[in-house]
Amino acid sequence: MRRLAFLTFLIVSTVLPFFSFEGYSFLRHTTSHLGAQGSPHSWVMNSTFFLLGATAGYAAWKTNVWYHRVLGGLFGLSLILTGVFHHAPLVDGVETVAWQDTWHSVFATATGFLFTLLTAGHGFMTQGAQRIIAFVLAGVAIIIPIGMFAIPEVMGILQRVMFISAFWWLFFYMKVPNHYQR
Numbered sequence: 001m002r003r004l005a006f007l008t009f010l011i012v013s014t015v016l017p018f019f020s021f022e023g024y025s026f027l028r029h030t031t032s033h034l035g036a037q038g039s040p041h042s043w044v045m046n047s048t049f050f051l052l053g054a055t056a057g058y059a060a061w062k063t064n065v066w067y068h069r070v071l072g073g074l075f076g077l078s079l080i081l082t083g084v085f086h087h088a089p090l091v092d093g094v095e096t097v098a099w100q101d102t103w104h105s106v107f108a109t110a111t112g113f114l115f116t117l118l119t120a121g122h123g124f125m126t127q128g129a130q131r132i133i134a135f136v137l138a139g140v141a142i143i144i145p146i147g148m149f150a151i152p153e154v155m156g157i158l159q160r161v162m163f164i165s166a167f168w169w170l171f172f173y174m175k176v177p178n179h180y181q182r
Helices: 002-019 042-061 066-084 098-125 128-150 152-173
Strands: none
Touching: 002 042, 002 152, 042 066, 042 152, 066 098, 098 128, 098 152, 128 152
């Protein structure tokens, strides 16, 4: 399931831009823009958010560590809800449903915040490479969103780097020490 979710994200976030609204830029536009109100085939990106969120929650639950279960579960749920509530439209002539955009922003922000807490906590619980990579990813989860606002011309590629790094870590790299498992 983890491989399927990761591969689905890679394919959808790379291929769907060719079928999205006119002017969509892989460099400048985010995956939320692919799932935005009025975006062609937005259901594909929003379904991918659901798949990633459900898979992340399941991966966190399988750790048998309550810290990971709670924060990872909330991370997964917030990502699912990011796909339920849609970003404001970038397509001309589509009326904005403001409350959808507001909730999308709330859950997208929560997703990033919860991932940062998950990786930082994991870093404190582990040693060696697990600790280093977890703290690096916590830093990435802080620095990349700042970079997205500072250099909006490349926010799409920055977000994809962050997502790929985050899900690679969560799905394939993260290992919790046995003494934390219950």
